[in-house]
Amino acid sequence: xxxxxxxxxxxxxxxxxxxxxxxxxxxxxxxxxxxxxxxxxxxxxxxxxxxxxxxxxxxxxxxxxxxxxxxxxxxxxxxxxxxxxxxxxxxxxxxxxxxxxxxxxxxxxxxxxxxxxxxxxxxxxxxxxxxxxxxxxxxxxxxx
Numbered sequence: 446x447x448x449x450x451x452x453x454x455x456x457x458x459x460x461x462x463x464x465x466x467x468x469x470x471x472x473x474x475x476x477x478x479x480x481x482x483x484x485x486x487x488x489x490x491x492x493x494x495x496x497x498x499x500x501x502x503x504x505x506x507x508x509x510x511x512x513x514x515x516x517x518x519x520x521x522x523x524x525x526x527x528x529x530x531x532x533x534x535x536x537x538x539x540x541x542x543x544x545x546x547x548x549x550x551x552x553x554x555x556x557x558x559x560x561x562x563x564x565x566x567x568x569x570x571x572x573x574x575x576x577x578x579x580x581x582x583x584x585x586x587x588x589x
Contacts, residue, residue, distance in 0.1 A: 474510040475546040477501075478539060480564065482557035483519050491519055497551055497579045511549075514539055515559070533562065540566035547573045 479497060483490045494513045501511045518532035539545050540563075548567040554560035567574045 474508050476544065477509050477511050477547045477549050478545040478563070479511050479513045480548055480550045480554065480560045481513070481552045482554060482560055483515070484557070484559070487519065487524075491516060493552070493579075493583060496582055500579065500582055512539075512545070533559070536563070537566055540570045540572060543570065543572070545572060547575060550574065550576045551579055 479494060481490060481494045481497070483494075494516060498511045498513060501509055515532060515536050518528065518535075522528040522532065540548075548563060550560060550564065552560075554564070564574060566572075
């Protein structure tokens with residue numbers, strides 16, 4: 446049997462996937478709540494959160510499982526104060542019931558009532574908060 450460079454590359458990619466899968470299987474992943482502003486450019490911000498989720502799941506860390514439970518409400522409920530308030534109640538349950546291990550603030554947040562509320566809940570329920578930037582995912586080849 447002749448092994449080509451393409452075969453070796455394919456085996457390397459498959460080996461990496463197996464290694465990452467084994468790492469996840471060996472212990473439970475940390476459930477990480479992704480905090481990201483949504484208001485303003487709603488569709489663009491939803492796309493950014495989905496991109497960050499995909500990056501974490503596929504490339505970053507196999508021991509981390511990202512969630513953004515507010516996205517279904519943003520995508521499918523009317524943009525009203527009542528719908529937003531109901532979604533906030535549901536989101537707070539992730540914190541109060543300790544369904545998450547960490548809160549990752551993934552974008553500038555100072556003007557986001559939602560992200561600020563998520564940070565308050567994390568502090569209230571003693572959940573670790575990390576501030577991370579994923580801007581490199583959105584530069585489209587330009588330097589940051």
